[in-house]
Amino acid sequence: MTLATFHIDMHDDNCILNLAGDWQLGQAPLGADICAELPSNCQSITLITTELSHWDSSLAIALLQLSRWCERKKIPLDTQQTPQGLQQLLQLATDVPVYQPTNEGAIGGLWPTLRRGLISQGLQVHDGLVFVGDCTLALGRWLGGRARTRRSDIVFFIEQAGPKGLAIVTLISLLVGMILAYLGSVQLRQLGAQVYVANLVAIGMVREMGALMTGVIMAGRTGAAYAAQLGTMQVNEEIDALRVMGIPTMEFLVLPRLLALIFIMPLMCIYSDVIGMIGGALVANGMGVSYTQYILQTQVAIDWVDISTGLIKSLIFGFLIAIAGCQAGLLCGRDSNAVGLATTHAVVKAIVFLVVSDAALNILYDKLGI
Amino acid sequence: MVDDAFISVRNLSVGYGSTEVQKKLNFDINKNDIFFVIGGSGCGKTTLLKSMVGLLTPLQGEVLYQGKNFYEANEPEQVAMLKDWGITFQTGALFSSMSLGENVALPLQLYTDLSERQIAEAVAYKLALVGLAGFEKFYPAELSGGMHKRAGLARALALDPQLLFFDEPSAGLDPISSMRLDQLIVQICQALDSTVIIVSHELPSILSIGTRCVFLDNETNTMLDCGDPRELKIHSSQPRVRQFLNRTEKSEIS
Ligand SMILES: Nc1ncnc2c1ncn2[C@@H]1O[C@H](COP(=O)(O)OP(=O)(O)OP(=O)(O)O)[C@@H](O)[C@H]1O
Numbered sequence: 184m185t186l187a188t189f190h191i192d193m194h195d196d197n198c199i200l201n202l203a204g205d206w207q208l209g210q211a212p213l214g215a216d217i218c219a220e221l222p223s224n225c226q227s228i229t230l231i232t233t234e235l236s237h238w239d240s241s242l243a244i245a246l247l248q249l250s251r252w253c254e255r256k257k258i259p260l261d262t263q264q265t266p267q268g269l270q271q272l273l274q275l276a277t278d279v280p281v282y283q284p285t286n287e288g289a290i291g292g293l294w295p296t297l298r299r300g301l302i303s304q305g306l307q308v309h310d311g312l313v314f315v316g317d318c319t320l321a322l323g324r325w326l327g328g329r330a331r332t333r334r335s336d337i338v339f340f341i342e343q344a345g346p347k348g349l350a351i352v353t354l355i356s357l358l359v360g361m362i363l364a365y366l367g368s369v370q371l372r373q374l375g376a377q378v379y380v381a382n383l384v385a386i387g388m389v390r391e392m393g394a395l396m397t398g399v400i401m402a403g404r405t406g407a408a409y410a411a412q413l414g415t416m417q418v419n420e421e422i423d424a425l426r427v428m429g430i431p432t433m434e435f436l437v438l439p440r441l442l443a444l445i446f447i448m449p450l451m452c453i454y455s456d457v458i459g460m461i462g463g464a465l466v467a468n469g470m471g472v473s474y475t476q477y478i479l480q481t482q483v484a485i486d487w488v489d490i491s492t493g494l495i496k497s498l499i500f501g502f503l504i505a506i507a508g509c510q511a512g513l514l515c516g517r518d519s520n521a522v523g524l525a526t527t528h529a530v531v532k533a534i535v536f537l538v539v540s541d542a543a544l545n546i547l548y549d550k551l552g553i
Numbered sequence: 554m555v556d557d558a559f560i561s562v563r564n565l566s567v568g569y570g571s572t573e574v575q576k577k578l579n580f581d582i583n584k585n586d587i588f589f590v591i592g593g594s595g596c597g598k599t600t601l602l603k604s605m606v607g608l609l610t611p612l613q614g615e616v617l618y619q620g621k622n623f624y625e626a627n628e629p630e631q632v633a634m635l636k637d638w639g640i641t642f643q644t645g646a647l648f649s650s651m652s653l654g655e656n657v658a659l660p661l662q663l664y665t666d667l668s669e670r671q672i673a674e675a676v677a678y679k680l681a682l683v684g685l686a687g688f689e690k691f692y693p694a695e696l697s698g699g700m701h702k703r704a705g706l707a708r709a710l711a712l713d714p715q716l717l718f719f720d721e722p723s724a725g726l727d728p729i730s731s732m733r734l735d736q737l738i739v740q741i742c743q744a745l746d747s748t749v750i751i752v753s754h755e756l757p758s759i760l761s762i763g764t765r766c767v768f769l770d771n772e773t774n775t776m777l778d779c780g781d782p783r784e785l786k787i788h789s790s791q792p793r794v795r796q797f798l799n800r801t802e803k804s805e806i807s
């Protein structure tokens with residue numbers, strides 16, 4: 184194998200470019216290198232390939248660059264003496280002009296960037312509020328029996344969010360109950376009041392942790408799934424297909440998911456409360472509080488008001504998780520990265536929503552004295 | 554049948570699970586052939602192609618590439634074979650999170666030790682070949698359907714493959730682009746010494762550039778005929794093949 188070379192001969196203004204040797208991908212000179220060697224005074228270029236042995240697309244690659252260079256400099260390029268196949272490949276590569284983008288993209292600089300950032304943040308908040316509004320309206324239409332929502336979809340999503348998520352909710356709630364009990368017992372033992380562990384666990388689970396922990400689990404499990412499902416539908420143009428069929432995405436895609444979560448979350452919350460208290464009882468029992476004592480103490484500790492404060496929280500959490508997941512999915516871009524981003528956004532947003540709304544509700548409950 | 558064929562398909566059955574989509578396929582593909590796989594929609598052309606490129610294990614029989622069976626080869630051999638192949642999918646299958654330039658550059662980066670500059674020039678050339686010069690920075694989502702197809706082609710051509718598989722490359726292209734594509738395929742076969750296997754419904758291309766073709770049938774789930782499409786158009790013993798190649802109604806062919 185001989186090395187691929189090029190040789191330049193000047194005849195007056197005409198430049199004879201002699202391409203020789205074995206042109207193989209990776210071992211051949213670059214088009215840019217050839218162009219750099221060409222003298223500035225050349226008025227025309229003639230290619231000769233008499234000493235060329237074997238060649239592959241590396242030769243065509245270099246010649247495309249050369250021909251573009253010639254075009255820019257308005258120098259004629261004569262390829263008559265090159266192999267027929269090469270000429271045709273070059274022809275194919277050059278007969279569609281290079282695409283020239285019309286706008287040069289966004290303007291840089293501190294203020295324009297900052298301004299764009301602020302506007303887009305503002306728009307996001309605006310879009311979020313519009314989405315919540317649309318959702319509420321759709322919910323209203325559903326209650327009025329006028330929404331195009333398939334019952335089978337609702338059942339499907341309830342099954343996905345509920346029974347299939349029981350195992351993880353059981354595990355987490357049991358452990359949270361036990362953690363609460365341990366935490367309390369260390370303090371209460373000093374006062375000889377271990378039995379009040381039951382109060383601590385019951386109030387903690389029912390008013391706070393039951394709803395919050397199921398919320399976090401649902402955000403990671405179900406909210407993320409919603410975002411990924413809708414995002415993939417966006418990428419596959421399925422959502423466009425629904426739009427042109429005149430089917431409102433809000434009623435067809437968002438509502439079943441929203442309803443499923445609103446329905447499932449309070450149930451999950453009650454389940455989590457009970458499991459948490461069982462966890463607490465196990466720990467308390469290890470510290471000498473009998474199960475009967477624990478149950479009696481629990482009955483004293485909480486009433487229906489406590490239970491409903493937790494249930495209201497879980498209802499609101501369900502709504503927020505579904506909103507965060509569905510909105511992230513529907514706003515998803517059109518590539519595989521965007522689906523990942525949408526999922527991340529859904530979970531992060533849902534958790535922020537959870538904590539913020541939880542704080543707000545606690546303040547509200549306090550003001551109302553419940 | 555000669556045993557030194559470039560590719561030989563022997564008693565091949567392809568399908569999914571227990572459903573046979575096509576069975577008892579026997580044909581040869583020679584070096585530098587432009588080989589068309591034709592047949593009605595849903596007859597199993599894509600399935601056959603998937604089995605040939607190693608994505609779907611055949612239910613029975615084998616495909617031999619110069620005597621070698623892909624599914625029985627060990628991993629380094631498989632990688633070496635795949636490096637020599639260029640494949641386009643019916644839907645484009647571009648990596649949506651990469652720009653066109655990155656899509657085409659990927660095989661070059663993974664399989665060759667070309668420098669950044671060499672890769673950039675090669676990418677510019679491959680995109681120019683399919684009429685997408687200057688679109689390096691675009692993302693798949695910003696392109697039209699036909700542009701997807703052509704970009705997929707540029708990616709398949711990146712490594713100057715010896716063997717090219719195209720699944721309906723001209724579906725969704727305008728007549729001019731489709732004609733350029735035909736020229737491109739002929740040039741690749743001649744100048745770069747490749748062999749091309751194409752699934753296509755495009756009668757004009759089949760008849761103008763095809764050197765051989767195989768007809769897969771919907772009803773009997775097997776191939777009906779194999780040979781030069783221009784020959785088959787007139788002389789095929791199978792009415793359905795003539796009907797397909799002449800684009801006529803059933804009743805007109807007796
Ligand atoms: N992943 C799959 N699992 C099961 N069956 C499949 C799968 N993909 C395709 N099929 C079935 O295999 C048959 C052949 O499909 P294939 O995609 O090969 O058709 P085709 O000839 O390429 O059609 P077209 O010209 O429309 O692309 C069809 O009946 C289809 O239903």
Ligand SMILES: [Mg+2]
Pocket residue numbers: 598599600643720
């Ligand atoms: Mg197909």
